[in-house]
Amino acid sequence: MAQQSTIPAFCLEYWQNKAVEWGQATTLASQQDVCLHLQQLKDFLQEIFQKLQHMNTTAAIKTFPLVGQLLGRLCWNPCVVADEESQRTLLQCLWCLYSAEPQNAIELKANDWIQSLIRHLISDSETETENNSFIQILGYTSEEYHSNVVKCMVSSLVTELRESCCNGIHMPKRFTPDRLHSLSVFCIPLVTCLEAAPLIEALLTCCESGSGETLSADFLKAVGTALLQKKIGLQETVIIGLWLRYLPSLENVTLHLIETVVSTPHFSPQEMESLINDSLLPKASARHPHIFMIVDTIFRNILLESDGYLLVQTLMQMFTRSFIQALLFGEAQDKPPLKAFFPHNPQPLLMALLKHPSDVPSQVWPQHLLCIVETLKVAVEDKDNGGSQRGLFENWFLLVHCGDWVDIAAQQLIASKAETSEALLWLLAFYHHPNNENQQRTKLLAVARKVCDHLKVLFSSTTLSLSHLQTSLDLAEANSEESGSKYMFNQLFLNFLLFSAGGQVIAKDAVHLMTHGNLLNGISAMLAGAEHRLNSYGLMDYKAHRTLKLLQEHLKRKA
């Protein structure tokens, strides 16, 4: 098994020797060897195909004289042929060697040989004549016969597995761990075979407990890959079971989700939500704190590496929402407490933050926000109880998970009373600068306070012109070296434009000034978020809707 890491990527001779070895030996161990090398063989065949694609037959045979032998031997190996992907690549390679208009004797010979190989693969071969006549008398094809045989074998194996698993400790198990392991190795090429699906599922649900993992890691990896490529479907409990016993599959699913979201920036909130739910991660996380921790760690790392990339934040927020819903509405038995998922955050803060804005009536939002800010301040400034760097970070992270509240705070800020505004400002400042080592937060707070005061004055005035906003805009501009601060100011201005009495008129020009014509994407995303909030929280604000639509149209035309 150690050789696997030292195989050179492209080594025709190595695989040729392997193919000869596999063809000659008839032991079960050699067949298993094929299955274990299957993934590498697939990669190798892909590489050969890439190279052969651009050559004609004669050139190919000159460059790789052994390739024909290799392909031929592989066609006679059932473990290679049974796997759909490897068979397809094998056929593609063979067709590269087939010449539509043969120019010389070699090409003619190659054509004939390829035709005979294909015939061997699909039709009744000479060694199976006994089955032949039997099947033909009944009027079936060999394909139907083999399909039925496979189903029969699968069902007898599944019955054995089920009986073996249902037995308690008192009855002797028919399936020893060794035999299970070997069986799982043989199932590697059959992972995507539809008729073998019951067997795959039975293997995964059998032997849940026990010392160590009995199933082969390559098998689990193959199942994980097939699931990700949507080539097979399994029941939810089986998938979650797979993640629990083979962590790389869980990591791959999480990374795949993040990649999909990041590479397609124009997902609507509904699309993103369904993407997240389809991945099964929220449900799995709700049932197993262990899974939640791993997924959360991956999110965190990506967030930090990408410097707080907005899409990742949105993803985290939506994931948390789905996760909390799964936790609340999941089955009653053995529900882990919140503490199990968030061991580093104080309970009051968890209770305050994890309640989603849509579950709190909008009149109550100001009080709830105040509550959040108070508990957060206590948690963050409490030096004795984990008020260290770690505690600060964990609490900030929790806030990122529940970033919806920060958006609500920004929305409420301009129209709020004096006592509340201070708290809300603090929340926004904390969100963008959790660390106050160099007094960045205090500085930002000061500037933001000024801007906010100014905007409050202008809030109810019906006749506004751009010049009224000029001072605030300049102030904001002067203090926007960091992207976090810039984001915050943009939020304030945008909310002002949407909800103030006279904002609609100057909206377009203000936005233009705010962005100097660039960074439109950020504004678009903010607008999309605002729209989502307006729609989902049932706020009947006709004017805000209009302004929103206006701005969105304007930005679309500019883009």
Place this chain on the structure above:
Amino acid sequence: MESILQNLNGMAELLAVARSEYVSHWDPETVQRAFQWATYFEHLHGRFRTNTRVHKALADRLLSINESLRNTFGLYRELSFKDVGHCRGVLLASLLSNPALPKTLSDTLFARLRPCCFDTTGQRDQSDLNHLIGIARLKAASKVLSHALKLDGSTATKPYLLLLDPETETKGEMVLKSLETWMRCPSAGPRDKLVDSLFAQLQQDKINNSSDFSKIVAAVLLAKQTSTESGAVDLALKWLLSNRCQLQTFCLGVPCALLSELAHRYPAFRCAYLELLTKWARSMEYDFSCGDWRHGSSPELNWKELVDRFMYLLEGPTLVKEATETALCALKADDGDFEVWGISVWTDLLIALKKM
């Protein structure tokens, strides 16, 4: 609708010809036209797949088409509605595996597949290629699974069904399914004749030796999936029990454990089997020189075999066990109820069985 049914006829004939030696007369235009027809039928299938009424009408028509073509062509492949959906792939596979296809035509077919193979962007229609890949996969999968089944498994507590290897079990089920389908045909003849002819055909098939055939019949009788209204299994049983010689060959070719399971399921078989064993035992003679029971004419019907068979019956399910015990005791009593070795075959049997 009627025209569709007519065309269905045409399609079935087309596919039948594609598998026969008549393809040697085909030329490239014929191949082209054949594929166009096939495309039309796939399209048809797509339209009517969800319409149950039309679906049923087509399926029924296919049944009768199958029957008539079966009589015309020697080796015919039955068509199902599902096949209509893969018509092109089926046509392609039939042509490629037909040795009578002229070389130029097979070259054209192979060249036709080439673009599908190269296409990695998925824009071309890959259904032909997928069909071929599917066939090859199933063949290979059955081989891989047969390796998996060979993995060490103790036979000590294996239930009877695992004594039938999957190939035989499948064959039995397929025979049964064929029977049921044929019996459903509107113009099917008397059912007994159907069974007779089918089994006669299978028996005559020189490749199958008699032991394999017997196992297949056993698989038919033990099949799991059977629709009780069709009565196909009963017919098969009737066929088996109708001929004594046949029954004897059957009992000799099938493992004892299977026979005892059959005895459990079918009382008629139990009686016949016991009768056979009785007759066998009665025809044994005691050989004083070596102190053993022998059969006069057939040396293969030896003592050990006889004892083994009775043993399996006695170790079987309760009903069978009781019936056997009763029978043996009654026979022993009839013979004079001796307790000494060497006089009555029944006494000796009981003694030998008690020892085990």
